[in-house]
Amino acid sequence: MDGRISTEEFKQAVKNTCVGKKYEEFPQAMKAFIEANFKMIDTNGDGVVNKHEFCYNCITRIAVDNVQVVYDAFDSLLNDDDRRRGGITLSRYQELYAQYLGNLDEKQPGVYLFGPLNTD
Template structure:
């Protein structure tokens, strides 16, 4: 069940959005994401203009997610609220149909993964991203997940382009079936939480 839709949603909350680890999504998480994106994109260097750009992206994403998912309007989004919002806004949809701020976040995430700025996420960059998100004790599992992610065009290009990443991200969040390559976008998932 590691690649079930429910587990993928749990993963997105725990490892992509809930930066402070308190079990809820809040505005603070997205401000922390802006700082993280700035430092990663700058390879350790801090750029105020880039921070402001990332803050705009992340604050827009927070506002959009809060509008779509904070059903009780308490300023915090629970796992259940997030799951319902993803179901409403992403399930069965392509990247082009996602909310605008979500698309900006996806594109920003690609930039963070593409550490050498060549427009392709290669195996080395994928490994690095996986190992900085969660515990990995067997790198061959990461390589296997990467190979499962790729199609023939990806292999010819030497990795994943932005447009392919967008497609895979839409599958990761929006396709409830666990038989699509998008399930491997963030590596070899474990069962993080029991299904509810």
């Protein structure tokens, strides 16, 4: 033991604490991380992550040849309420993050939380 958490140990911990659970059931440290991540993406601080903020966050992390794939990923996250308000609120982000971590269904919107699945 070197006192460090390996990638496999981290993945197992996330699986044990998040898969099949709602956001409210996540450990407090995970909730704090998710909320801090939302605030980092919401660059104008209005409480809603819009398409441009989402795009900026994605293109600083992944290479894309065409920004449209990022816009399409954002659109895939949205429900009707999100479309009306022009983006994703913290509570919706929490819901999507819970889907991303806790729902093994690859067809749910949360799979696009960090951008397009395929950047080709």
